[in-house]
Amino acid sequence: MTAYTATVTVRLKRGVLDPEAETTQRQLERLGFDLEDLRSADQFEIDVDASDADAAAERADEMAERLLANPTIHDYEIEVAERDA
Amino acid sequence: MTAYTATVTVRLKRGVLDPEAETTQRQLERLGFDLEDLRSADQFEIDVDASDADAAAERADEMAERLLANPTIHDYEIEVAERDA
Numbered sequence: 582m583t584a585y586t587a588t589v590t591v592r593l594k595r596g597v598l599d600p601e602a603e604t605t606q607r608q609l610e611r612l613g614f615d616l617e618d619l620r621s622a623d624q625f626e627i628d629v630d631a632s633d634a635d636a637a638a639e640r641a642d643e644m645a646e647r648l649l650a651n652p653t654i655h656d657y658e659i660e661v662a663e664r665d666a
Numbered sequence: 667m668t669a670y671t672a673t674v675t676v677r678l679k680r681g682v683l684d685p686e687a688e689t690t691q692r693q694l695e696r697l698g699f700d701l702e703d704l705r706s707a708d709q710f711e712i713d714v715d716a717s718d719a720d721a722a723a724e725r726a727d728e729m730a731e732r733l734l735a736n737p738t739i740h741d742y743e744i745e746v747a748e749r750d751a
Contacts, residue, residue, distance in 0.1 A: 584702075590709065602710075605710070605733070605734070608733060609729055609732075609733055612732055612733065614725065614728070614729055614732075615714065615715075615725075616712050616713060616714050616725075616729075617669075617713035617714060617715060618712070618713040619710060619711070619712050619713070620710070620711045621708065621709065621710055621711075622708075622709040622710075622711065623706065623707075623708065623709070624675065624706065624707040624708070624709050625687075625690070625704060625705070625706055625707075626704070626705040626706075626707065627701050627703070627704050628701060628702035628703040628704070629700065629701050629702060630700075630702060640699065640700075640701075643699070644694055644699055644701075647694075647697055647699075648690070648693060648694055648697065649690070
């Protein structure tokens with residue numbers, strides 16, 4: 582078994598309203614910042630022990646499907662890196 | 667001016683309690699998943715036009731200091747990439 586960290590990034594699908602991101606963007610503009618757009622995402626860094634990186638990614642993918650993302654409104658992506666155990 | 671996306675990742679500092687992450691981890695374990703640890707982070711993808719990547723990163727850094735992160739409890743990191751305008 583090798584120690585991995587799987588990073589799951591969960592984003593709203595294009596077209597799904599994100600009032601929190603809009604509020605953050607407007608607040609930044611009120612503070613004088615110049616920006617074109619702002620999107621927010623949730624990130625989960627999950628430490629797993631697995632036989633290889635593919636197995637770690639597969640387990641993280643199942644976690645996203647079962648709990649971390651809502652397929653109706655979310656897209657997600659997964660990155661896996663070895664970690665110091 | 668070049669079009670960039672600055673990604674600001676805001677994490678709780680080590681030692682700051684994260685009940686939401688703990689709940690998520692416990693729920694995954696209840697679903698039968700095997701994991702060592704789970705940490706959560708907020709990510710902001712900010713589209714900015716700037717003269718170069720350093721200027722884009724500097725502006726995102728100011729945004730993090732002013733609004734996106736709370737220095738008492740958060741660490742943050744910034745990545746900048748060109749985007750298709």
